Structures are given as C-alpha cells and as structure tokens.
Amino acid sequence: MDIxxxxxxxxxxxxxVHEAPEIFKLNESGQAHTVAAGIANENEKxxxxxxxxxxxxxxxxxx
Ligand code: SF4
Numbered sequence: 001m002d003i004x005x006x007x008x009x010x011x012x013x014x015x016x017v018h019e020a021p022e023i024f025k026l027n028e029s030g031q032a033h034t035v036a037a038g039i040a041n042e043n044e045k046x047x048x049x050x051x052x053x054x055x056x057x058x059x060x061x062x063x
Pocket of ligand 1: 009010015054056058
C-alpha cells in the first residue's frame with residue numbers, strides 16, 4: 001500500500017496529520033507529505049480514514 005498526495009490539491013488542512021500522525025506530516029510550506037514510503041499493516045486503517053477525511057481529495061492510495 002502506497003500513498004500519493006496531490007500537492008496541486010493539498011491546502012494544508014492537516015486532517016490527515018491528525019488522523020494518522022505516523023504517516024503524514026506537514027512540510028514547511030504547509031503541505032502534507034508522507035513520513036515513510038510504505039504503510040505498515042497496522043496503520044492502513046488510519047491511511048484509509050485520512051483519504052476520506054481530506055476535504056480536497058488530495059490523497060490517493062495504491063494497493
Ligand atoms: S487533509 Fe488533505 S488537504 Fe489537508 S493536509 Fe492532508 S492532504 Fe493536504
């Protein structure tokens with residue numbers, strides 16, 4: 001499971017960071033990035049929740 005963040009869409013609302021701080025962080029520009037390349041199995045549910053919570057639909061997951 002890999003995550004992509006569309007930086008043309010991301011507005012830095014940080015819902016993803018609050019939902020899954022082990023996966024997402026905001027960079028100095030206020031946009032999200034992933035902390036690690038892949039997602040550990042135990043964190044997949046949080047990644048999926050972040051996809052749903054992102055108001056810009058900026059997060060996509062490739063399984
Ligand atoms: S929730 Fe969406 S818009 Fe907000 S920081 Fe995360 S990816 Fe960006």
